[in-house]
Amino acid sequence: MSIEWSDVLVDVLNTTPVVDGANTDLLETDADARDWLRAHAGDGTHIATARRVRDDLQQVVRGHADAEVLNRYLARVRRVPRVHDDGLDWELVAADWPAQLVLAWGEVQSIAPGRLRPCANGECHLFLLDRSRGGTGRWCSMSECGNRMKARRHYSRTAGKAD
Template sequence: MNVGEGETVLLDLLNTTPVVDDRPTDVLTGEWLRSHGASGRRLADVRRLRDDLQRVVRGGDPAVVLTQYLDGVTQTPAIVDGAVEWRLDADWAARVVLAWGELQASMPGRLRPCANGECHLFLLDRSRAGTARWCSMEVCGNRMKARRHYGRAKG
């Protein structure tokens, strides 16, 4: 899993608990694992990783809870085509946590929960100003703006 793939897998994993028909839903399945390079991983272990990451991104847990997923990770230098290349030895869960760490370093504060309190999804704000608030402008953004407008008109 390279850096770009890691970001995608991380965001996809965080977003496996959408609200559907006003009910929280878990869409993390064996098929999801296979399609995201996690074949052979236990579903319960990936759910635990997801839940820990969600709490950290929401600010409910300190990032140190993710340390357990980094046990045994090593990086070794090698000479490849006349240049030093670093080889990472890490399992799937560690690579997801490392992707989170890369985002924290390269885009601090840009990975965050949707500002709609009824939504359980997360967004990676790639906007220039860094002011994106909703997972989807079409769904959550419209809903929240309509709610605010209705509240002002009624009040």
């Protein structure tokens, strides 16, 4: 089974949704966090570190912290060269769950800079990895925030005309 770490990255960024106007945290209790981590390629341990890397990644993606804060999660990452008939590959031999997320963030930054970003709805705490061709995606989801924000703009336009 191959894990798409960029998907896990988006999922962990989106563990603090606003539900009915209230901030929530899917990793709030240890029991919830353990289940969530196990469902997302973790082993359900090191819950405090999982919350910390989530918080740091959110701050970095929102532009509220420098990416350097993420280096602390990479201290124990190790790659070793492996030769084979076609040449040489670097294989990741030691990277824990937080490190995998930070590596995924770095890869997204390299391949698709700026594509991982907060939802443009200021009242929404979710993030999106914009995979659209033009890179113009603004909402965590069109069915949720996209339509809501469009309806609001339409409403304020028509309300403006009535004056």
